[in-house]
Amino acid sequence: MEVLASLGDGFSVAFTLQNLMLAALGCFLGTIMGALPGLGPSNGVAILIPLAFTLGLPPTAALILLTSVYYGAMYGGRISSILLNIPGDEPALMTCLDGYPMAQKGRAGEALALSGVASFVGAFLATWGLVFIAPQLVKVALLFGPAEYFALFTLAFATLGGISSTNQAKAAFAAALGLGIAMIGVDGQTGVPRFTFGEVHLYDGIDFLVALVGLFALSEVLIFLEHRHGESEASAKKVEIGRITPSLSMLKYCTPTMLRTSVLGFVAGVLPGAGASLGSFISYSMEKRLVDREGTFGTGDPRGVAAPEAGNNAAAGGALVPMLALGVPGSGTTAVLLAVLLALNITPGPLLFTQNPDVVWGLIAALFIGNFMLLAMNIPMVGMFTRVLLVPPRILMPVVAMVSFVGIYGISGSSFDLLVMVLFGVLGWLLRKLDVPLVPIILGILLGNAMEANLRRAISISDGDWSVLVGSPLAIGLWVIAFVGFILPIIFGAALKRRMKLAASKEDEGELVD
Amino acid sequence: MSDRILGGTGIVLSLFFIWQATLIEISPFSDVVGPSAFPIIIGVVLGLSSLYFLVKPDVGPEWPAPARLFEIVMAVAVMVLYAELLPVLGFIIATALASSYLTWRLGTRPLQSVLVGVLTSGGIYLVFRVILGLSLARGPFGF
Numbered sequence: 001m002e003v004l005a006s007l008g009d010g011f012s013v014a015f016t017l018q019n020l021m022l023a024a025l026g027c028f029l030g031t032i033m034g035a036l037p038g039l040g041p042s043n044g045v046a047i048l049i050p051l052a053f054t055l056g057l058p059p060t061a062a063l064i065l066l067t068s069v070y071y072g073a074m075y076g077g078r079i080s081s082i083l084l085n086i087p088g089d090e091p092a093l094m095t096c097l098d099g100y101p102m103a104q105k106g107r108a109g110e111a112l113a114l115s116g117v118a119s120f121v122g123a124f125l126a127t128w129g130l131v132f133i134a135p136q137l138v139k140v141a142l143l144f145g146p147a148e149y150f151a152l153f154t155l156a157f158a159t160l161g162g163i164s165s166t167n168q169a170k171a172a173f174a175a176a177l178g179l180g181i182a183m184i185g186v187d188g189q190t191g192v193p194r195f196t197f198g199e200v201h202l203y204d205g206i207d208f209l210v211a212l213v214g215l216f217a218l219s220e221v222l223i224f225l226e227h228r229h230g231e232s233e234a235s236a237k238k239v240e241i242g243r244i245t246p247s248l249s250m251l252k253y254c255t256p257t258m259l260r261t262s263v264l265g266f267v268a269g270v271l272p273g274a275g276a277s278l279g280s281f282i283s284y285s286m287e288k289r290l291v292d293r294e295g296t297f298g299t300g301d302p303r304g305v306a307a308p309e310a311g312n313n314a315a316a317g318g319a320l321v322p323m324l325a326l327g328v329p330g331s332g333t334t335a336v337l338l339a340v341l342l343a344l345n346i347t348p349g350p351l352l353f354t355q356n357p358d359v360v361w362g363l364i365a366a367l368f369i370g371n372f373m374l375l376a377m378n379i380p381m382v383g384m385f386t387r388v389l390l391v392p393p394r395i396l397m398p399v400v401a402m403v404s405f406v407g408i409y410g411i412s413g414s415s416f417d418l419l420v421m422v423l424f425g426v427l428g429w430l431l432r433k434l435d436v437p438l439v440p441i442i443l444g445i446l447l448g449n450a451m452e453a454n455l456r457r458a459i460s461i462s463d464g465d466w467s468v469l470v471g472s473p474l475a476i477g478l479w480v481i482a483f484v485g486f487i488l489p490i491i492f493g494a495a496l497k498r499r500m501k502l503a504a505s506k507e508d509e510g511e512l513v514d
Numbered sequence: 515m516s517d518r519i520l521g522g523t524g525i526v527l528s529l530f531f532i533w534q535a536t537l538i539e540i541s542p543f544s545d546v547v548g549p550s551a552f553p554i555i556i557g558v559v560l561g562l563s564s565l566y567f568l569v570k571p572d573v574g575p576e577w578p579a580p581a582r583l584f585e586i587v588m589a590v591a592v593m594v595l596y597a598e599l600l601p602v603l604g605f606i607i608a609t610a611l612a613s614s615y616l617t618w619r620l621g622t623r624p625l626q627s628v629l630v631g632v633l634t635s636g637g638i639y640l641v642f643r644v645i646l647g648l649s650l651a652r653g654p655f656g657f
Contacts, residue, residue, distance in 0.1 A: 054648055169566035173524060176560035180531055183556065187549040190541040194549060195534055218593070225589050225620060226578050394620035398613040399634050401593070405609075406638060409600065410648050418597035426590055433575045434520050452552040456545055464546040 007131055010361025013060060014369055022057075022065040023366055027373045030072020032388050034092075035080055036396065041073035041316075041333045042439075046216040047400065049340055050209050050407030059344040060359055064366040066340050070333060071123060071370045074316045075378060078115045078309055079385055083108060091312040094280045098297060098304030105300050109382070113246045114302055115309040116378035118258050120371060122310035125262040126269065126317025127367045130324075133270065134353075137325035141350035146458035147469050151478035153451040156328040159485035160335075160440050168490055170436045178444020179451070181206055188449060189456060201416045208445045210408055210417050212339055214424025215438050217404045222429040224397045245379065254306040257287050265311035269318020269331075279318075283311025317367070324348055324360060328447075332439040338446055347450075517571030524564025532557035585619060592616070604653015605643075610635035 014023075033044030045066055052062040077092035082099035095115060102111040144152065157175040184195045185205025196202040261283035268279040287307040288297045297304045316333070323334040327349030341348050346359060353360055378385075408421050428438055455469075462468035470476050535553035578586065596612040603611075614631025618624055642648040 051642075051648075055646055167567070167572060169563045169570075172559060173563040173567075176528075176556050176563060179556045180553070180560060183553045187538075190544045190549050192539050192541050192549055194538050194553065195531075221616070222586055222589065225586055225616075226582055394622050395617060395630055395634075397620060398616035398631070399638075401616060402609055402613050402634060402638055405596065405600075406642055406648070406650065409651060410642075413649070413651075415597045415601060418600070419594060422590060422593045422597060425593070429586070433577070434516055435572060435575070436520075455552055456547040459547050460545045 003131055003135060006357060006361045007364065009357070010363070010365035011368075013358050013362035014064060014365040019061055019064050019362075019366070020369065022061055023068045023370050024373055024377075026065045026068025027072040027075075027370050027377055030069035030074075031076035031079075031374070031377065031385055032072075033069070034073035034076020035385055035388055036076075036391075040077065041070050042336050043216045043220060043400075044073045045069050045333065045336045045340065046212050047404055047407065049336075049343055050213060050411050051403075052340075053209070053343050054407065054410035059346055060362045062344055063340065063359065063363050064370075067337065067363060067366055068370040068373075070337060071313075071316070071367065072374060074123070074313050075116065075119050075374050076385065077312075078119070079112065079382070080389055082111045082115065082305070083386055083389065091277045091280045091308075091315070093277070094284045094308035094312075095305060097284065097308075098299070098301050101298070101300035102302070102305060107300070110246050110250070111300075111302070111305050112382045112386075113379055114250065114254065115305050116375060116382065117246060117251060118254070118306040118309035119313045119378075120375040121258045122262045122265055122313035122315075123317050123371050123374075124368075125259075126266045126314040127364065127371065129266045129270075129314075130317055130320055130367075131364060134321050134325045137321060138350045138353045141326050143474065144350075145472075146454040146461065147471060148475045148478060149454040150451060150458060150469060151475045151482065152326060152328055153447055153454070155478050155482035155485065156447070157440060157443065158482040160331075160437075160443060167435065168486060170434075171440055174431070174436050174438065174440035175444050178441035178446075179448040180444070181211065181441070182445045182448020183452075188453065201414075205449075206420065206445065207411070207417065208339055208442070209343060209411065210421045211424050211445050212336065212442055213404045213408055214421040215428035215441065216336075217400055218421065218425025219428030219432055219438075221397045221401045222425060223432065224393055226429075250302055254303050257291065257303045257306050258310040260290075261287060261307045261311040262314040265314030266318040268311070269315035270321045277312075279315025280308035280312035284308045320367075324352065324363075325350065327352075327450075329443065332442075335439055335443045335446065339442065342446060515571070516574035516577070517567045521564045521566070521568030521571070525561055525568065528557045528561035528564060531560065589616060589619060600651045602653065605650040606635050606639055607653060608651070609638065 014020075029048070030041075030044060034041060048066060048069055052065055055062075057065065074091070078095045078099065080086050081092040081095040082103050085096050085100040099111050099115065102108065157172075160171065160175070182205070184202055186193050186196075186203050193203060264283050264286060265279035268282060284304065284307050287303060291303060292301070319329070319331045319334045320337075323329040323338060325348075327338070327347060329335040329338045338348065346352065346356060404421070405418060408417055411417070431438060431441075458468050459466060462471070470479060532554055535550045535557060538550045538553075540548055540550075577583070592612055592615050596608055600608045602608075610631045612631075613634040614627050617630045617634075618627035622630060639650065643650050
């Protein structure tokens with residue numbers, strides 16, 4: 001068992017006092033960020049990347065901190081779903097359906113504890129899946145030449161909108177915008193400046209961290225400012241927590257559900273274009289169809305809490321498979337994690353497993369450790385996390401803005417970068433209003449140069465023959481998947497999205513309309 | 515309507531982008547593809563997708579009323595001012611001013627906002643400068 005030996009080495013990397021402290025800190029911060037409405041895993045990790053970077057942490061330590069934040073945020077998203085009926089992030093939407101009714105019956109503590117356990121089961125099994133599947137995918141990826149990589153990048157962009165995407169033209173627009181931004185700066189292969197308009201600051205290109213923090217964090221502040229007279233004060237109402245340990249019989253009752261949905265969620269996470277939101281949605285729908293004989297789903301059935309939580313955390317783990325093995329993320333949060341790796345000068349992909357095994361396996365070991373920490377933290381300390389929800393956004397959002405500025409200023413110490421960040425904040429706000437997804441923009445900025453380099457390498461090798469791009473069965477296969485992945489949402493996307501919305505709004509009647 | 519404007523802007527942007535791409539000087543050591551080809555492909559994708567929602571726009575979003583919009587413009591102006599003044603005033607003063615303003619505009623009473631702003635600034639300084647040792651902008655007073 002070569003894999004287990006590597007994993008053992010990973011644990012020896014992760015088990016230092018500093019790394020364990022960082023994992024605990026990351027889990028704690030992540031849970032808080034996930035719990036706060038409006039600050040999801042993407043925003044949370046985005047704000048912290050520049051900080052981890054400027055603190056000069058070594059790559060493995062920084063990765064451990066940030067992936068703990070990622071996992072923590074996936075756990076935390078459920079807290080506001082259950083207590084306030086406001087999902088902390090999109091995947092936590094389905095947890096509202098049974099979690100909030102449970103809270104209303106005075107079983108909030110049980111729902112929180114059960115969802116904590118379900119999150120743990122999902123994430124734990126998915127991490128095992130990652131351990132065994134990622135190395136297999138690496139073997140396939142080692143067969144890829146530049147032409148296949150170019151096709152793979154196209155596939156990532158084509159499927160990123162996901163099958164719940166409503167407007168593929170807007171996803172394509174966003175991807176092109178991101179790729180275009182990546183082109184700014186000196187061309188790596190010939191040394192000529194492109195799109196710099198003589199501005200020296202632009203010769204290095206636009207730092208993706210600046211774009212990332214601006215698009216995600218600052219635009220969030222602007223959105224809050226716009227909806228100031230919203231429901232922000234309503235969150236202060238007190239909910240009875242009740243007992244915070246789930247009974248053994250309830251856990252036993254939910255175990256088959258958790259196991260099934262973990263597998264389903266993991267598969268949804270690995271597949272391109274699905275991601276955690278879909279993972280939790282199909283997990284909930286499948287369980288409802290399988291076990292809901294008395295029609296209790298939607299009225300506070302514990303299995304309805306366990307299913308989406310196990311599914312969404314398993315999907316989060318599954319999404320790491322293509323990100324680590326291929327260097328191509330399949331979802332928004334993994335795109336942000338890719339940014340983490342690139343900021344640390346680590347290029348994910350098949351070579352990472354052979355060249356930096358300590359980073360890969362240290363990271364995977366950190367995921368296991370983080371998982372246990374989150375479970376330990378979440379059961380007894382859940383009452384403390386619920387108190388975080390009482391901090392009003394009017395105080396919180398300025399803090400978010402200021403911490404964003406600190407992080408970016410810390411990297412370069414230049415006002416120019418801060419101005420670019422504000423510009424991206426405004427752009428992010430405008431595009432969010434217009435329903436243009438932001439993740440393809442980030443991915444375009446991240447992958448643009450690698451994508452172009454692969455294209456030019458492929459065509460240089462073939463002496464200028466562009467047909468090399470479809471020159472192998474593997475490449476053709478990737479193009480076909482990309483094409484289907486782009487077309488499918490146009491046919492099914494609107495219907496699926498409508499069903500997800502409907503399922504969320506119909507919770508009072510407890511009916512999922514098919 | 516909003517989508518039409520976005521589409522129009524996108525097309526202008528893509529034409530400008532392609533035009534700029536053709537102007538990139540070709541170095542004598544260039545590879546077969548050269549530095550202009552990929553940007554032109556991107557420009558075409560950008561143009562085509564813009565054309566799509568110029569022709570077939572979605573239902574537009576609800577834009578904020580002028581007063582709200584002014585609020586956002588002012589917040590952006592404060593952020594720009596913050597970026598410019600950070601090296602001049604130093605971290606603590608600039609941050610206290612900016613976060614007081616934002617807290618106030620998000621609906622806190624003025625006096626309380628100043629307090630929150632000062633505490634935010636001091637808190638960030640304490641955590642990031644004193645504990646974590648990050649280099650923040652230094653003003654005339656050394657902080």
